[in-house]
Amino acid sequence: MPLTASLCLAPASRPPAPAHWLSPPDESGSGAKKISGRQIADILKKPLTSEVFLIDHFLSHEECDQILEELRFAIWRPSLTYMLQQDGTRRDVLSPYRVSKTAQQKWFSDELQAMVAAIERRFGEMFGLEKANLEYWQGTDYPIGGSFYYHLDSGYWEDHYAGDRILTLLLYLTTPPEGGGTHFRALDRTVEAKTGRLVVWSNLFPNGKCNHRMIHSSVPLVEGRKTTLITWLRQKQFRFF
Numbered sequence: 001m002p003l004t005a006s007l008c009l010a011p012a013s014r015p016p017a018p019a020h021w022l023s024p025p026d027e028s029g030s031g032a033k034k035i036s037g038r039q040i041a042d043i044l045k046k047p048l049t050s051e052v053f054l055i056d057h058f059l060s061h062e063e064c065d066q067i068l069e070e071l072r073f074a075i076w077r078p079s080l081t082y083m084l085q086q087d088g089t090r091r092d093v094l095s096p097y098r099v100s101k102t103a104q105q106k107w108f109s110d111e112l113q114a115m116v117a118a119i120e121r122r123f124g125e126m127f128g129l130e131k132a133n134l135e136y137w138q139g140t141d142y143p144i145g146g147s148f149y150y151h152l153d154s155g156y157w158e159d160h161y162a163g164d165r166i167l168t169l170l171l172y173l174t175t176p177p178e179g180g181g182t183h184f185r186a187l188d189r190t191v192e193a194k195t196g197r198l199v200v201w202s203n204l205f206p207n208g209k210c211n212h213r214m215i216h217s218s219v220p221l222v223e224g225r226k227t228t229l230i231t232w233l234r235q236k237q238f239r240f241f
């Protein structure tokens, strides 16, 4: 059953929260590779252009299952796209270019909040990134045929208090048998969606300007289920706790 079809706020029974979730990579058996973490840390020091990094098994299958279970209790809404309007402003609007549902972090359960906090600690340990500069997480769930047409994740927030999006950090929680990958048109590269895979890319040139070569899409889902967690690293502090 697709995730979005089985949402409820007060389930009769819910699994207990994992006691020790997301242990450090070396102990978890998740196979996360520190070497790749260093590569990502390098982007933060000196942004490389047109690079896409993968870390397979960043999350174990069990961790993904636990997140998926908790996402059932989030509130899902049709995904919005930040688009230029006729009056010259940009707004989040419903659009045929994006067919999916989104759960904003503010609607995550306490258990899921703890899980994403653990992921952020791992980002900190592996990549040395500043968690206060991360946007709030979003869960995304695509129906069969669902997709997100080619777009850029940066270039819209130069005047925002937190600046633009340096990095995109996308976690696939499922492995669709067909479709559902992420396609980088200018790089001629498709990243397949695989359970536990983290894909990270740099959106900006070293001078802070948008790198248009990072245009990408979520490829239409043909079979199975595609559910992801995504966040973005801003140039400056985004969250004030």
Ligand SMILES: O=C(O)CCC(=O)C(=O)O
Residues within 6 Å of the ligand: 140, 148, 153, 170, 180, 181, 182, 183, 216, 217, 218, 219, 228, 230
């Ligand atoms: O899920 C994907 O493959 C890409 C998602 C994406 O581009 C986005 O949410 O901005």
